[in-house]
Amino acid sequence: MTRTIAVVTAGLTRPSSTRLLADQLAAAAVKRLDPVESDSVEVVTVEVVTVEVVTVEVVTIEVRDIAHDLVNNLLTGFPAPELKAALDAVAGADGVIAVTPTFNASYNGLFKMFFDVLGDAALVDKPVLIAATGGTVRHSLALEHALRPMFAHLRAVVAPTSVFAAPEDWAGADGGSAGGAGGSLRVRIDRAAAELADLIGSRKPAVAPDPFALTTTFDDLLAG
Amino acid sequence: MQFGIFTVGDVTTDPTNGRTPTEAERVKAMVTIALKAEEVGLDVFATGEHHNPPFVPSSPTTMLGFIAARTSRLQLSTATTLITTNDPVKIAEDYAMLQHLADGRVDLMLGRGNTGPVYPWFGQDIRNGIPLAVENYALLRRLWREDVVDWQGKFRTPLQSFTSTPAPLDGIPPFVWHGSIRSPEIAEQAAYYGDGFFANHIFWPKEHTQRMVGLYRQRFAHYGHGDADQAIVGLGGQVFMRRNSQDAVREFRPYFDNAPVYGHGPSLEEFSAQTPLTVGSPQQVIDRTLSFREYVGDYQRQLFLVDHAGLPLKTVLEQLDILGEEVVPVLRREFAVGRPAHVPDAPTHASLLAARDAAADVEVAG
Numbered sequence: 108m109t110r111t112i113a114v115v116t117a118g119l120t121r122p123s124s125t126r127l128l129a130d131q132l133a134a135a136a137v138k139r140l141d142p143v144e145s146d147s148v149e150v151v152t153v154e155v156v157t158v159e160v161v162t163v164e165v166v167t168i169e170v171r172d173i174a175h176d177l178v179n180n181l182l183t184g185f186p187a188p189e190l191k192a193a194l195d196a197v198a199g200a201d202g203v204i205a206v207t208p209t210f211n212a213s214y215n216g217l218f219k220m221f222f223d224v225l226g227d228a229a230l231v232d233k234p235v236l237i238a239a240t241g242g243t244v245r246h247s248l249a250l251e252h253a254l255r256p257m258f259a260h261l262r263a264v265v266a267p268t269s270v271f272a273a274p275e276d277w278a279g280a281d282g283g284s285a286g287g288a289g290g291s292l293r294v295r296i297d298r299a300a301a302e303l304a305d306l307i308g309s310r311k312p313a314v315a316p317d318p319f320a321l322t323t324t325f326d327d328l329l330a331g
Numbered sequence: 332m333q334f335g336i337f338t339v340g341d342v343t344t345d346p347t348n349g350r351t352p353t354e355a356e357r358v359k360a361m362v363t364i365a366l367k368a369e370e371v372g373l374d375v376f377a378t379g380e381h382h383n384p385p386f387v388p389s390s391p392t393t394m395l396g397f398i399a400a401r402t403s404r405l406q407l408s409t410a411t412t413l414i415t416t417n418d419p420v421k422i423a424e425d426y427a428m429l430q431h432l433a434d435g436r437v438d439l440m441l442g443r444g445n446t447g448p449v450y451p452w453f454g455q456d457i458r459n460g461i462p463l464a465v466e467n468y469a470l471l472r473r474l475w476r477e478d479v480v481d482w483q484g485k486f487r488t489p490l491q492s493f494t495s496t497p498a499p500l501d502g503i504p505p506f507v508w509h510g511s512i513r514s515p516e517i518a519e520q521a522a523y524y525g526d527g528f529f530a531n532h533i534f535w536p537k538e539h540t541q542r543m544v545g546l547y548r549q550r551f552a553h554y555g556h557g558d559a560d561q562a563i564v565g566l567g568g569q570v571f572m573r574r575n576s577q578d579a580v581r582e583f584r585p586y587f588d589n590a591p592v593y594g595h596g597p598s599l600e601e602f603s604a605q606t607p608l609t610v611g612s613p614q615q616v617i618d619r620t621l622s623f624r625e626y627v628g629d630y631q632r633q634l635f636l637v638d639h640a641g642l643p644l645k646t647v648l649e650q651l652d653i654l655g656e657e658v659v660p661v662l663r664r665e666f667a668v669g670r671p672a673h674v675p676d677a678p679t680h681a682s683l684l685a686a687r688d689a690a691a692d693v694e695v696a697g
Contacts, residue, residue: 319542328461
């Protein structure tokens with residue numbers, strides 16, 4: 108079985124610490140979902156009859172690359188082909204990792220635009236891991252007062268652990284913040300990724316909603 | 332196959348000279364454009380209906396009645412008539428009256444309207460858009476088909492012993508198209524009744540049209556009105572032409588860049604690739620238009636948008652000359668090639684009358 112994770116990362120620079128965090132979260136989630144494939148050190152033998160092999164496909168969307176298409180979608184009401192492919196990837200994914208830099212104590216505009224044009228049915232019951240980077244740890248609650256309510260509105264299933272990475276998290280050899288309130292960054296990444304993986308594992312493969320599907324009969328419409 | 336034009340009726344400043352037409356100029360320009368459409372040999376003129384500036388056509392049957400008096404062949408239609416906010420009783424009366432004045436050269440395209448604030452101006456709520464379209468049209472059909480109507484529903488006062496007057500010309504209601512961009516319920520409604528379905532097909536990707544027409548055709552067959560390829564399909568289209576393709580692009584670009592709806596968004600080139608907009612030579616318009624049937628099948632009506640975004644009247648009339656002289660004659664010839672004999676033409680008053688008389692003859696003979 109193949110499970111897909113869509114990574115939406117809204118960093119503006121290249122290289123970007125937001126992308127770095129996104130990649131680490133994705134790698135940790137893949138490792139949890141598919142320990143055989145991703146663990147190169149230890150060879151694990153599994154019984155084929157009892158263990159279903161899970162392969163994980165990760166699709167990473169750099170929102171920066173489709174920034175103009177996002178503005179155009181807001182103005183015209185429809186996505187250009189490259190943006191449509193990104194939106195379809197998220198709508199069809201089994202789980203989403205959404206990472207934004209912190210701007211003005213919230214997500215940045217690009218991040219918001221992506222989810223504004225995604226459509227309000229795309230994330231229903233979909234596991235989502237939220238994460239952010241910022242210039243100071245004092246912004247870490249932006250995840251709880253900005254991102255989590257937005258995904259709750261979209262009726263996503265947001266993993267309990269959100270991951271915020273401040274400059275000091277990147278500074279230490281072990282991922283920083285060792286012994287801090289949230290534990291080291293590596294610990295938080297692994298915990299959040301495990302929560303996401305378990306949410307994905309407990310669900311059937313995702314089916315993207317089809318806006319053109321007829322969901323009623325005309326007799327029902329006539330009956331009001 | 333029918334070819335024509337449809338107009339939104341926007342009053343838009345010409346971005347090349349800053350001039351804004353008055354409402355009077357725009358209303359008269361719409362009439363001039365309709366008369367020109369007949370003169371150059373087009374089949375259909377359809378006007379929008381709007382109740383908010385910067386649009387002027389709030390009273391379509393007034394305009395179409397005036398045009399009817401000054402034309403003899405042109406089919407008069409709408410794009411769209413608001414089935415949500417208009418009282419279906421008034422639609423029944425207005426369009427039956429227009430039928431009589433125009434000797435039957437009338438059909439109409441029903442739409443919901445997508446501007447929230449308009450609904451409460453007429454006592455309605457946009458959240459009821461689909462239920463309004465369903466209930467109002469079910470009543471409209473009865474008003475055109477039954478002498479005396481007793482009716483009760485959710486959205487207007489009940490009717491007791493009501494007779495819509497005048498009755499439709501020859502007892503034959505105007506043919507109805509249902510227009511929609513992406514609401515499958517409307518394709519379903521058109522299929523249920525065996526009415527026409529018109530896909531907007533401007534400002535949106537062709538994939539929308541393909542999905543909606545596909546659904547309509549499938550459901551048309553499901554409801555027993557004929558085979559899927561016998562469903563009655565209309566498409567929009569948006570063109571700007573000059574003899575030389577580069578001249579067309581150069582002249583149209585400022586109108587495109589500043590247009591309502593899509594202006595200040597994607598480039599002309601992007602929008603042309605992503606939607607059916609075609610800016611270029613007459614041959615490019617012919618080639619692009621002929622490609623439409625590759626994703627909707629053989630269809631019955633093609634309407635072009637040629638007069639929005641502040642284009643001056645003189646330019647619009649030149650576009651109609653090119654359409655009439657160089658484009659539509661080729662399209663008529665080419666669309667006829669390979670078109671199966673069992674694919675019908677768009678119904679008209681004359682064809683519906685003939686069909687009814689033929690059915691009556693069969694009954695008498697039987």
